[in-house]
Amino acid sequence: MDMRRRQFLVSSAVIVGGVLLGTTMADLIAPAEGESFDGSPDGRFPNIVLHGHDGGAYRFYDDLIRDKIVLINMFFTGCGDICPLSTQHLVQAQEMLGDRVGRDIFMYSITLNPELDTEPVIRDYAETYGVGPGWLFLRASRDDTELLRRALGFVDPDPALDADLETHIGVVKFGNDAIGRWGACPSFADAEEIVAGVRTLDPIKRT
Amino acid sequence: MxxxxxxxxxxxxxxxxxxxxxxxxxxxxxxxxxxxxxxxxxxxxxxxxIRAASAGGAVTSPATTPFIEPMRVLTPHSGSRLQDDLDHCTATVSDDPKEAARAAHQLWKGNEPQVVYNFTQKPRLYRPHPKLAEQNIWTFRDFNKDTESPLTMIHARYGEPSMVYSHNELPANHKGYGNPMVTTHLHNAHNASESDGNPTDYFGPGSYKTFHYPNMYAGGDEREALGFLWFHDHCMDYTSQNVYRGLVGTYLLFDRYDSGNEEDTDSKAIRLPSGKYDVPLVIENKVYDKNGVAYFDLFNLDGIIGDKFLVNGNVQPYFEVDRRRYRFRLLNTGPSRFYQFKFSNGMKFWQVSNDGNLLPFPIERDSVSMSVAERMDIVVDFSGVTDNIVYLVNVLEHKDGTGPTGKILSTGVGDKILQFRLGAKVTDNSRVLTKTTELRRLPDINMSEVKKERNWTFNRRNGAWVVNGELFNRNVVNARCQKNTAEIWNITNASGGWSHPIHMHYEEFQILSRNGVPIKDGDPEKSRKDVIWLHPNETVKIFVRFRDFTGKYPLHCHNVVHEDHAMMARYDVVDDASS
Known part of the structure; x- marks a missing residue:
């Protein structure tokens, strides 16, 4: 890992330090190492703590990403633009993926507005949309959210658009940590396109 | 609050x-x-x-001493003309379980293959520079690492149909960026949909697919001859990653006029520099991690801008040239960088093609600009150059995936891409070009053939790309274009400050105007194109015909990172009325 990223992570870890009992500072500073693949990102995922709509606390890499097939998008409950549509389409995608969701595929929606989107609010949101098991709505501190948002590339190069919640990035990243394969598509794409993307993450079995 | x-x-x-x-x-x-x-x-x-917006970009390549290795040349892949191999080719899918599904090859009769090529796509070890690691790259075939470029080349001829068996021998359990699902697109080819390498027609390791390249003039019109094409993997969502891994090749297409023989005695032959003086220069842009391995930022949605420039597979090589004329075929494979090329000594040269298609007449230039996937053939004359060293230099500043900044650097500050070491003066029988040398006339634009005018507006919505307000869905046909008609397309960039290289598969087109200003005779864009450099807030009007085949084709951004985030639409060529 290069120095720039390490320093960035250290400075952010100060903010989250001590949130989770039993978590040492070293755990929090260390980015997720995962298996290193040729030319793939190294230490990409900050191991920040997030709280789910189920009341659980999760470390981003260790508990949510490692060895899993995942879909990740960012949202906020007050979004009247693309989030309702994205969530609807992701619900359809979840239905199409069937019982694999919660078994080897996991879905995460991380709020961009953690102050407003408290645990009861995101729980209500998940219930409203009929979200099934295997899909967590998550919140982290504002600074950790920002760290994660940048690590995931959910950033608009135009600072004005980037600063405006209404124009937040409506993309869902899909990935398989075990093989280091990641792709993305619009989070409000038709569910069949989202599912087609997720299906590219399975290691290919020879027939 | x-x-x-x-x-x-x-x-x-x-x-x-x-x-x-x-x-x-x-x-x-x-x-x-x-x-x-x-x-x-x-x-x-x-x-x-918000902190200052600069996602990614944290990786800087290790230092690489420039110009210490010779440029690898692309050598044409020798196909098979054995009757046994030709007899094996079929229009329909064989009963071999390893052959991937596809529709039957169209226009097979009369276009049966006369040459067969085998591509074996798999990882091969290669060191792109002595200071970088020997690493797995993906290539279409084996090559001699000491002399040959890892990039494959085919020399094809009009009237000589061919068949490519594209074998996928990539590892099924591949880890890291790239997806071992492939679909080979021959960029700009007048090929049927089933042989186009459509992004959604990918097939997996252990199987193969046949691609039929009839090498026929569109509509039988020899003015539609294509010259410099390239092929690359086009797997949906992973094109940028798979191209970055190395699945790139060139395809040179010759005919009676552009015959590939500078000593051709046929009075109709154009006699451009040929043989070892006809040289594709494939320019790739990459970044390497601290271990010297090509690095791909999987979490960059905007575009990958690397700090290393490769020519034919090696970082900043040198090329020993004779003091005579050369035909250089420039190709920008991206993934996201745009260029403006000049020579360090400021010398002029002749641009003879745009997107690899010969212009009506050569145009004298001292620079050419290229967005991603564009090709330019230039004829350079080293015979009168007094310097012993000349560089090909990129002078266009380009910092992130939104597009070039527009700033033109001085040649002393620009990126030196390739070093030419000038040798002896030698015989040169290629044609001396002038402004009036006839290359290839343009097909007529006949507005009475136009049956439909369409608008394609590329926009950005919450970081996602939309075309006419729609997100890409492979099963939704955004336009049905009737075979044997022509259309006017207005292609608009409404995405803010972004530049996009917009590419349509299958049929080349002619640009009529940019922002309402007509393209005039003598303009390099008065030509046959398949990629449009679409500047911010620009509308480009094109004329395009649909001929010979039916089926689905994409229209997409060739900043392949944008493409992989679904900056794409689908059009179908149909027998019925357009809609």
Whole structure:
């Protein structure tokens, strides 16, 4: 890992330090190492703590990403633009993926507005949309959210658009940590396109 | 924020959601009712506290001493003409379980293959520079690492149809960026849909697919001859990654006029520099990690801008040239960088093609600009050059995936891409070009053939790419174009400050105007194109015909990172009326 990223992570870890009992500072500073693949990102995922709509606390890499097939998008409950549509389409995608969701595929929606989107609010949101098991709505501190948002590339190069919640990035990243394969598509794409993307993450079995 | 604002926001958001869910509105309906427009006082504008926007870009390549290795040349792949191999080719899919499904090859009769090529796509070890690691790259075939470029080349001829067996021997359990699902697209070829390498027609390791390249003039019109094409993997969502891994090749197409023989005695032959003086220069842009391995930022949505420049597979090589004329075929494979090329000594040269298609007449230039996937053939004359060293230099500043900054650097400051070491003066029987040398006339633009005018507006919505307000869905046909008709397309960039290289598969087109200003005779864009450098807020009007084949084709951004985030639409060529 290069120095720039390490320093960035250290400075952010100060903010989250001590949130989770039993978590040492070293755990929090260390980015997720995962298996290193040729030319793939190294230490990409900050191991920040997030709280789910189920009341659980999760470390981003260790508990949510490692060895899993995942879909990740960012949202906020007050979004009247693309989030309702994205969530609807992701619900359809979840239905199409069937019982694999919660078994080897996991879905995460991380709020961009953690102050407003408290645990009861995101729980209500998940219930409203009929979200099934295997899909967590998550919140982290504002600074950790920002760290994660940048690590995931959910950033608009135009600072004005980037600063405006209404124009937040409506993309869902899909990935398989075990093989280091990641792709993305619009989070409000038709569910069949989202599912087609997720299906590219399975290691290919020879027939 | 005061408390009641928060409460009312929450309530409004909840009501909104309930309404939308109750109504079960589709995307199309939501667009129609304006529910998808930004606005509505649902959210405070304050947003998040933002650090300066610069996602990714943290990786810098190790230092590499430039110009210490010779440039590898592309050598044409020798196909098979054995009758046994030709007899093996079939229009329909064979009963071999390893052959991937496809529609039967169209226009097979009369275009049966006369040459057969085998591509074996798999990882091969290669060191792109002595200071970088020997690493696995993906290539279409084996090559001599000491002399040959890892990039494959085919020399094809009009009237000589060929068949490519594209074998996928990539590791099924591949880890890291790239997806071992492939679909080989021959860029700019006049090929049927089933042989086009459509992004959604990928096939997996352990199988193969046949691609039929009839090498026929579009509509039988020899003015439509294509000259410099390239092939690359086009797997949906992974094109940028797979191209970056190395699945790139060139395809040179010759005919009676552009015969590939500078000593051709046929009075109609153009006699451009040929043989070892006809040299593809494939320019790739990459970044390497601290271990010297090509690095791909999987979490960059905007575009990958590397700090290393490769020519034919090696970082900043040198090329020993004779003091005579050369035909250089420039190709920009991206993934995202645009260029403006000049020579360090400021010398002029002749541009003879645009997108690899010969111009009506050579155009004298001292620089050429290229967006991603564009090709330019230039004829350079080293015979009168007094310097012993000349560089090909990129002078266009390009910092991120939004597009070039527009700043033109001085040649002393620009990126030196390739070093030419000038040798002895030698015999040169290629044609001396002038402004009046006839290359290839343009096909007529006949507006009476136009049956439909369409608008394609590329836009950005919440970081996602939309075309005419629609997101890509492989099963949704965005346009049906009737075979044997022509259309006018207005291609508009409404995405803000972004530049996009827009590419349509299958049929080349002619640009009529940019922002309403007609393209004049003598302009390099008065030509046959398949990629448009679409500047911010620009509308480009094109004339395009649909001939010979039917089926699905994409129209997409060739900043392959944008493409992999679904900046794509689908058009079908159909027998029925257009819609």
């Amino acid at each position: 005061v408390r009641h604002d928060i409460e009312s926001q929450r309530e409004r958001a909840r009501l909104n959601r309930m309404e939308i869910i109750d109504a079960k509105l589709s995307r199309r309906e939501m667009m129609k009712y304006g529910l998808l427009t930004a606005g509505g006082a649902l959210v405070a504008k304050s947003g998040l506290s």
